[in-house]
Amino acid sequence: MMQFPQLNGFRGAPGLVRLIGHRGARGVMPENTLEGFEFTVRSGVVALEFDVVLTQDHVPVVTHNHHLLNAATRGADGRWLEGEELKVSEMPLSQLQSYDVGGLDGRTVYGQRFPDQVFMSGIRVPTLGDLLDTALTPQGAEMLFLLEMKSDPEFAGDNLAAETLVSEAVNAVRARGLEQRTVLHSFDWNLLEVCGRIAPDMPRSFLTKLPENAGELGEDSSRSVAPDFASLGMPVPQAVAEAGGQMWCPFYADVTPESVAQAHELGLLVSTWTVNEVDDMHRVIEAGVDGIVTDYPGRAQRVLLERGLVWSEDVAQMVAE
Amino acid sequence: MMQFPQLNGFRGAPGLVRLIGHRGARGVMPENTLEGFEFTVRSGVVALEFDVVLTQDHVPVVTHNHHLLNAATRGADGRWLEGEELKVSEMPLSQLQSYDVGGLDGRTVYGQRFPDQVFMSGIRVPTLGDLLDTALTPQGAEMLFLLEMKSDPEFAGDNLAAETLVSEAVNAVRARGLEQRTVLHSFDWNLLEVCGRIAPDMPRSFLTKLPENAGELGEDSSRSVAPDFASLGMPVPQAVAEAGGQMWCPFYADVTPESVAQAHELGLLVSTWTVNEVDDMHRVIEAGVDGIVTDYPGRAQRVLLERGLVWSEDVAQMVAE
Numbered sequence: 001m002m003q004f005p006q007l008n009g010f011r012g013a014p015g016l017v018r019l020i021g022h023r024g025a026r027g028v029m030p031e032n033t034l035e036g037f038e039f040t041v042r043s044g045v046v047a048l049e050f051d052v053v054l055t056q057d058h059v060p061v062v063t064h065n066h067h068l069l070n071a072a073t074r075g076a077d078g079r080w081l082e083g084e085e086l087k088v089s090e091m092p093l094s095q096l097q098s099y100d101v102g103g104l105d106g107r108t109v110y111g112q113r114f115p116d117q118v119f120m121s122g123i124r125v126p127t128l129g130d131l132l133d134t135a136l137t138p139q140g141a142e143m144l145f146l147l148e149m150k151s152d153p154e155f156a157g158d159n160l161a162a163e164t165l166v167s168e169a170v171n172a173v174r175a176r177g178l179e180q181r182t183v184l185h186s187f188d189w190n191l192l193e194v195c196g197r198i199a200p201d202m203p204r205s206f207l208t209k210l211p212e213n214a215g216e217l218g219e220d221s222s223r224s225v226a227p228d229f230a231s232l233g234m235p236v237p238q239a240v241a242e243a244g245g246q247m248w249c250p251f252y253a254d255v256t257p258e259s260v261a262q263a264h265e266l267g268l269l270v271s272t273w274t275v276n277e278v279d280d281m282h283r284v285i286e287a288g289v290d291g292i293v294t295d296y297p298g299r300a301q302r303v304l305l306e307r308g309l310v311w312s313e314d315v316a317q318m319v320a321e
Numbered sequence: 322m323m324q325f326p327q328l329n330g331f332r333g334a335p336g337l338v339r340l341i342g343h344r345g346a347r348g349v350m351p352e353n354t355l356e357g358f359e360f361t362v363r364s365g366v367v368a369l370e371f372d373v374v375l376t377q378d379h380v381p382v383v384t385h386n387h388h389l390l391n392a393a394t395r396g397a398d399g400r401w402l403e404g405e406e407l408k409v410s411e412m413p414l415s416q417l418q419s420y421d422v423g424g425l426d427g428r429t430v431y432g433q434r435f436p437d438q439v440f441m442s443g444i445r446v447p448t449l450g451d452l453l454d455t456a457l458t459p460q461g462a463e464m465l466f467l468l469e470m471k472s473d474p475e476f477a478g479d480n481l482a483a484e485t486l487v488s489e490a491v492n493a494v495r496a497r498g499l500e501q502r503t504v505l506h507s508f509d510w511n512l513l514e515v516c517g518r519i520a521p522d523m524p525r526s527f528l529t530k531l532p533e534n535a536g537e538l539g540e541d542s543s544r545s546v547a548p549d550f551a552s553l554g555m556p557v558p559q560a561v562a563e564a565g566g567q568m569w570c571p572f573y574a575d576v577t578p579e580s581v582a583q584a585h586e587l588g589l590l591v592s593t594w595t596v597n598e599v600d601d602m603h604r605v606i607e608a609g610v611d612g613i614v615t616d617y618p619g620r621a622q623r624v625l626l627e628r629g630l631v632w633s634e635d636v637a638q639m640v641a642e
Contacts, residue, residue, distance in 0.1 A: 027437075028349060028619065039360065043439040078641035100639065106627045115599070116348075116437075118364040118619035119626060121639035278436070298349065298439035305440060306427045318421065318442035320399035 004203040005180050007246060009047055009144045010269050010291050018291035019300050019311040020047040020146055022274045023064065026295035027114055030072070030102050032062045034126045037134065041143055044315065045297040049146040049185070049273070052128050052169050059093045060128040060168045063101075066152050071108035074100040074121075089152065097124045114295070128172045135178055144181050146205060146271075146293075147173070149195075151188035153224040162194045170199045188225035189243060196244055205247035205271070206240040213253040237263035249273055249293070252280055260288040278303055285309070325524040327502050328567060330368055330465045331590050331612050339612035340621050340632040341368040341467055343595045344385065347616035348435055351393070351423050353383045355447045358455065362464055365636065366618040370467040370506070370594070373449050373490050380414045381449035381489045384422075387473050392429035395421040410473065418445045435616070449493045456499055465502050467526060467592075467614075468494070470516075472509035474545040483515045491520045509546035510564060517565050526568035526592070527561040534574040558584035570594055570614070573601055581609040599624055606630070 010018050024036025025043070032050050040048060051064045067085035074080055076098055088096060102123030104111035128147075135143040149169055155161035166184075173182050184195045185205040192204050210229055232239045237259060240248045247269040250259070255272050263270045271291035272284050281303045284292060294300045301311060310316045331339050345357025346364070353371050361369060372385045388406035395401055397419055409417060423444030425432035449468075456464040470490055476482035487505075494503050505516045506526040513525050531550055553560045558580060561569045568590040571580070576593050584591045592612035593605050602624045605613060615621045622632060631637045 035363065039363075042356065042360075042441075044441055074640065078639050103626075103640070104623075106623050115623055116617060116620045117623070119622040119636075119640075120363075120365055121636060296437060299437045301440040302425075302427050302432075302436055302438070305424075315440075315442060318399050319395065319424070319440075 004246060006144055006183060007203055007269060010146075010183065010247060010271060012269075012288075012290035015309055015316065016313070017285055017289065017304055017309050017311060018047060018271070019045045019297055019304070020049050020271060020291050020293040021045045021297050022049050022293045022295045023051070024048065025297050027116060027276065028296070028298070029118060030104075030120055030123055032064055032125070033101060033120075033123050034130060034134065035102075035120060035123060037131060038139075040297055041134075041140060043297050044301070045311065046142040047144040047146060047291070048131075049148060049293050050131065051148045051150050052165075053088050053150050053152075054165055054168055055088055055093045055096055056090055057092045058164065058168055060165075060172055061088065061093065061096060062126045062128055062131055063088060063096075064150070066150065066154075068096075068099060068101075069110065071105045071110040072101055072103070074103070076100075080105050093127065099125070101125055128169060129175075132172055132176050132178055135181060136176060144183075145173075145178070146183050146185045148185040148207070149188070149191055151186065151191050151225045156188075156225055157190070159190075159194070162188075162191045163198065166191065166194045166198050170195075170202070173202070183247060185247075185249065186225075189227050191225070192243065192245070203246035204244065205249050206243065206245045207249045207273070208236055208240075208254065209251035210236070210254045213251055235259070235262060237266055237268055241266040241268055247271060252284055255284050255287045255289060257287045264288070275300070282307075325501070325567060327465055327504060328524055328590060331467075331504065331568060331592060333590075333609075333611035336630055336637065337634070338606055338610065338625055338630050338632060339368060339592070340366045340618055340625070341370050341592060341612050341614040342366045342618050343370050343614045343616045344372065345369065346618050348437060348597065349617070349619070350439060351425075351441055351444055353385055353446070354422060354441075354444050355451060355455065356423075356441060356444060358452060359460075361618055362455075362461060364618050365622070366632065367463040368465040368467060368612070369452075370469060370614050371452065372469045372471050373486075374409050374471050374473075375486055375489060376409055376414045376417055377411055378413045379485065379489055381486075381493055382409065382414065382417060383447045383449055383452055384409060384417075385471070387471065387475075389417075389420060389422075390431065392426045392431040393422055393424070395424070397421075401426050414448065420446070422446055449490060450496075453493055453497050453499055456502060457497060465504075466494075466499070467504050467506050469506040469528070470509070470512055472507065472512050472546045477509075477546055478511065480511075480515065483509075483512045484519065487512065487515045487519050491516075491523070494523070504568060506568075506570065510548050512546070513564065513566070524567035525565065526570050527564065527566045528570045528594070529557055529561075529575065530572035531557070531575045534572055556580070556583060558587055558589055562587040562589055568592060573605055576605050576608045576610060578608045585609070596621070603628075 021040035023031035029036035070081040102120030273293035342361035344352035350357035391402040423441030508528040594614040
């Protein structure tokens with residue numbers, strides 16, 4: 001794995017567990033926004049997980065769902081979107097960026113999940129290019145990207161759709177020379193196979209959620225595009241390794257000390273998503289993961305410090321025991 | 322009160338309750354730091370409460386206590402300060418700024434009160450001038466200051482000490498032409514009397530906490546410098562009005578609908594501190610306060626929106642009902 005220096009930023013070590021901001025810091029700031037990413041990096045958590053889909057005019061943009069979430073989207077008139085959710089792939093960038101994604105509607109179940117998230121106005125869905133550009137500024141010099149590509153379930157098995165998505169995302173990364181600061185990440189193993197062909201110069205992270213752990217609220221897109229784990233005929237880490245992955249990213253409830261040890265033996269890194277409660281943070285740390293993807297980077301920092309751990313070599317020098 | 326335009330930013334109205342970031346946003350970011358103030362303003366909460374004391378070389382600096390809090394202060398070697406806490410007035414600015422105030426020690430009671438506060442390193446106690454300068458930038462154009470002056474209990478009744486503190490703080494405000502964006506704020510009514518003489522061009526806010534509501538943890542400096550409320554011989558709002566105040570800032574547990582109505586009848590604004598729990602936010606809103614001082618601005622924004630309220634006229638245009 002020496003050819004992928006960015007993996008060092010996702011690798012744990014004695015005294016060191018990595019932190020990865022989930023959609024920035026969804027517990028604190030509007031998700032998948034430049035404002036949220038800036039907050040997270042400013043907080044000292046430089047690895048960012050986020051989601052990329054394509055607009056109708058094939059611009060890779062940073063937003064979680066194929067549909068704009070009504071609970072997080074206002075129109076130019078200040079009203080929450082209602083009714084059938086708008087599909088990102090069916091609108092040009094200019095229309096997408098007419099919506100305000102700076103706040104959550106607290107009357108919705110989704111809004112109620114993040115009661116401390118600040119409410120901003122005039123915030124736009126960023127393009128992938130906008131986000132990547134921040135990595136070229138002095139403030140972003142340490143940034144690392146866990147770039148999740150979302151497969152549209154409607155196009156499952158459509159290789160042209162997968163190739164277009166991967167190409168556009170990879171081109172945006174290459175145009176900025178950020179191949180060595182990016183990890184390609186997906187639930188869709190077919191899409192990850194396309195990544196392996198189109199971008200062998202970037203490592204791949206395989207997201208999984210086992211069927212026995214029911215879906216986390218609000219995370220809608222993994223089930224239909226993920227492999228059938230029962231039919232793999234082998235443990236998931238082994239399947240990731242055989243598919244050529246460098247990182248395994250299991251749902252936090254799926255993590256066991258045994259599966260983490262197995263992944264490590266296969267040479268995989270293990271980051272786990274999305275770990276927001278203190279007790280769960282302790283549990284996955286004890287299971288030996290390399291990294292934690294969280295909506296609450298401050299909370300995770302404090303849990304690590306309480307255990308005498310840090311999330312970067314720099315911090316180790318700033319907090320003596 | 323027409324001569325004090327900044328009071329409009331602290332005045333409630335139908336549909337409008339003001340939010341004031343306590344020491345920035347202590348629940349999220351290190352308190353009384355430029356980083357925390359920037360986060361708060363970026364979140365759309367432009368009124369900031371913070372604390373000013375003087376260094377040995379008479380520089381007004383933004384920090385809560387007369388002593389550096391060991392639970393929030395590391396030395397250049399990364400170690401938490403220990404033993405007797407260092408007094409700000411006994412060190413020059415250069416020494417004060419050698420300490421790192423970017424994080425909380427989670428092993429302490431104080432640290433445990435704010436488990437989501439991000440942990441930063443290399444963060445310095447700002448001077449009052451540093452903070453005021455940010456109000457002159459485009460990003461800070463809407464900022465308002467609730468500038469608390471902390472009287473050293475050791476110098477209670479020492480008018481020269483009070484005059485020096487007030488003069489230094491007021492000079493820093495005047496040097497930047499921010500008299501109309503600042504409210505002078507204290508628990509010490511003697512100090513507020515000095516403010517009235519030295520700075521009649523700025524309004525005054527009288528902090529109170531009644532003896533029947535025991536001290537909030539970690540807030541150490543009000544008791545010894547506050548008046549004896551039992552001997553006032555009149556309700557607190559009336560005493561504030563008679564002392565020439567424009568704003569009354571009671572401890573949240575002291576707030577009643579009756580006392581707020583009484584204050585309003587006397588022409589006072591009412592902001593209440595430090596309201597962090599959702600239930601308490603609802604209660605003080607129902608009591609009719611103009612403004613809420615909180616460590617969790619995002620949480621307070623969401624509580625207001627849930628009630629169909631906003632914290633600024635701008636937001637009202639961005640969130641249609």
